[in-house]
Amino acid sequence: MSQKVNDFFEKLWANYLEITPSAQKIHSVLGSGKDIINDHVAFRTFNLPNINLGILAAFFEEMGYQEKGQYTFDAKKLKAKHFEHPNKRLPKVFISELCLEQCSDKLNGIVKTLVSQMDSNVICDSSFLYSGTHWKVSYQDYLDLLNESEYAAWLAAFGFRANHFTVSVNDLEDYSTLAEVNGVLKENQFLLNTSGGEIKGSPEVMLEQSATLADMHEMVFSDQEKKIPGCFYEFAYRYPQKCGELYQGFVAASADKIFESTHSR
Template identity: 35%
Template sequence: MTTSPDKLMLLDEVMNGLMSRYRERVPDVSGVVNALMDEGVIGSAGEIENDHIAFRTMGVPNLGIQSFEKIFLHYGYQKRDFYNFAEKKLTAYWYAPPEPRFPRIFVSELRVHELSERAQAIIHSYTDTVTADPVDGLNLDDAAAVDAFLHQPLWRTPTLADYQTLLAESEYAAWVIYNRYYLNHFTVSVHNLKPGYHTIQDFVAFLERRGFRLNTAGGVVKTSPDGVLLQASTVAQMLDAEFAGGETHRIAGSYVEFAERRVLPQFAHLPPDQIRREHRRDGFEAGNADKIFESTFTSQTHQ
């Protein structure tokens, strides 16, 4: 199925809006880009391939994946594999882009009904104010409106007490109750960089040399069982957040991920200049993603 040029142009605008606000909010983005330029790996930020972007949602009526996915399905994305994160009480899917120049999208949602009654009551006190699916009222052919929607609050600003109660039970819940649909992370495709930086081990060594703090949950490098998807990430930037009533508190914002997708065994004979996206490991790995989620957790941010 081909996507119309008009839809692709809209998607470009939405992605540009997402990335521009994300760069403002996550200093590590410019930090990584500038370090790569400083070492002569790239000439500009545009040379970086964005492997995927990720969003977090609440699994409650009118919201969650079933609402959020409508935006990107409209622009030609195709829904792919299901993932279950039992311990974190999360469900997720990934979405394949209409053209290889666009990033994959990973969308997760919290299974709110599996939390304690206290946590459920707190979450519903905010999300129950959303009485209809907000995407149904959105003009998806208006890129500016979609960009604004992805950066606007869907419910009132939480109190610090509610945030901290949720944090004690589900750090994911606390992140979403404050940050809503803000872009959770974008991902540098390291395999397309020049030698010396194009494996995850080389790239991690570069990041550590440049002083970036990396997520150590499950090890700095998270490797899929088949050995061909390797991922790492920075620890989320801490932000001064203002809560209801004017209280402020430092909380986890967003972070940057790095992925190496190795060539699949059946394409190992291809010369490097013939290797394209379809020759590399696609999709995601629940074990890797489970630990990447922890980039925003206090076990990482408070190290």
């Protein structure tokens, strides 16, 4: 099982690098050639019966992951869960879904037209989680979705893939704080998400997070090509709980701002 899980994450990582070349450069900067431990990987989806959060989660549960937390993001109309593996060296998994019943008829019409183009046979194994889009989307539809929900627009353009990976700052040999990591990233000309501050969270909530702004990616829409924000890289520093073990959950107020790493700029 462990080899199967490792193979999955290797393929997921390779797929992510196709959209996020800056992540490889950040590895070189922060890791100096050493392995970097991933804190968590995040995925986006719509709450439609054939592709909802539960469908995506089932692939991870098959790999031994267990549900550990639930989160709600009212302003963004999202729900999310996070999952952990008994092998703590494997990354946590954070899956969110857009609650379509809270969205406009226009958004629902576009999304359901896109998803209707999917062949149900593509959702047969974990490779679906890095399979990208299964539909044709126009730039105008992307803009219409963007007008209401950046989350929906990103998902329409990029489909099923890791939205971001996350460096475990606790496991970096050469850094002891997230502020140090951010400083080195800025020295190397990486742009950070400043929504809610460069560092989201605090020792009081036992989790600090920061993120790059998403790499710009040349997207081939059905009617034209445009550069749009793709995937990004996150950084997490976790504090010990009273029991001495590091806090493993997520903080909704911070995650809400991390979502904005893919906003247009």
